[in-house]
Amino acid sequence: MTQTNSSLTTAPPQITASAAARLAAEHFGLFGTLTRLTSERDLNFRIEGPEGAHVVKIANAQEPHEVTRFQTEALLHLHSTAPDLPVPRLRRTVTGATEVILPGGEMLRALTYLQGQPMHAAPHPPAQRIAMGQMAARLTKGLQGFAHPAAGHRLQWDIRHAADLAPLLPQIADADLRSLATATLERFVAHVAPRLKDCRWQVVHNDLNPHNVLVDPADPAIISGILDFGDMVETPLVCDLGVAASYQLDPADAAASLAAFTAAYDTELPLTDTELSLVADLTQARMLTTLAIASWRASLYPDNAPYILRNVPSAQAGLAALAAVPPEALTETIARACGRT
The missing domain is CATH 3.90.1200.10 (Aminoglycoside phosphotransferase (APH), C-terminal lobe)
Known part of the structure; x- marks a missing residue:
């Protein structure tokens, strides 16, 4: 198979829920109970607390950072061009950034959790x-x-x-x-x-x-x-x-x-x-x-x-x-x- 994304052949990040909770608190000011969500190649947790429900997203280390930033910028674009669309909203870090690069190369982000079935x-x-x-x-x-x-x-x-x-x-x-x-x-x-x-x-x-x-x-x-x-x-x-x-x-x-x-x-x-x-x-x-x-x-x-x-x-x-x-x-x-x- 030619030019297949390496993230398709790499297991999701191996970060525990307790470690993810610490990261969410430190970088996004989010506190609450974490529940792991299903994902094919990344690691995602739902966190429910005083700030409402959010998704803490930890991108696969093999995913190029520019590709993940591409997704972030697209959401920001949609917030401007089509604010009525039901897409997640970006949660910025305590310093105003859109992301955090972890020591293992994974990218950490937080988005609002959308309600629905x-x-x-x-x-x-x-x-x-x-x-x-x-x-x-x-x-x-x-x-x-x-x-x-x-x-x-x-x-x-x-x-x-x-x-x-x-x-x-x-x-x-x-x-x-x-x-x-x-x-x-x-x-x-x-x-x-x-x-x-x-x-x-x-x-x-x-x-x-x-x-x-x-x-x-x-x-x-x-x-x-x-x-x-x-x-x-x-x-x-x-x-x-x-x-x-x-x-x-x-x-x-x-x-x-x-x-x-x-x-x-x-x-x-x-x-x-x-x-x-x-x-x-x-x-x-x-x-x-x-x-x-x-x-x-x-x-x-x-x-x-x-x-x-x-x-x-x-x-x-x-x-x-x-x-x-x-x-x-x-x-x-x-x-x-x-x-x-």
Whole structure:
């Protein structure tokens, strides 16, 4: 596998909750009870105390500092350009800084803790799909104009690099699924990758999966929080749509659900004809990426496999459902839903 982020092959920081509590108090003036949160490559704790609820984030030591600062600056940008978006707020240190570099090279930050029910654990009414499409577009609009030196860093989760996944496909244990993944990758290389240069590029969130989205427990069609900007990157903005869409697909009605999500996005941020024609393939590319990277990482970290593999079942079902529909029919359905035919 070429140019894979080293943080993907490095275990999360090994810092105890008591040590994290001391760091939170010393650097951010935060006191309270810590609860560890799940994370694939970083170390995160929720701290609840007199200052309210916050997340103490300790970035993987292998994550370049400029990449983490990139995430911080993006949040500050959003606070200015789209203050109504439900994203975390940065907590500055007692000296006014945005971060602290620890002796082991890890970067320490603190953000407000957003309230809500994780989307993956909530009901999924059809209206939620529409709300998510609109929210994804609003977030992308909020990031327009944002630039940073680390925005172009190479990230394997950036689906424009899907061609690099070929060496990982043998890690997919199921033979039929592996064959489907191989066919999906071949189509991506031949028909999708060459056209990405004709799309609009900008910084995007790049990981709007149901574990990174919160909804209102009283009304799961209301998006109440967007979390984890750790996979942010500059890429074709339609790639971000494909990422988000891959988690909103109903395998029982793949074409219609993908079209509904895309149409909701399109009402907030109109897509070009080229971008519309790539939505279905990019959605499949994200599913392929999830299957390949998760299978590979689960083999490296079997103790954390349940968390790493959490999105595999939906990716498998979605990829099979979309592959059963002719590509031309998918594109036509999406275009019709967006009023382009």
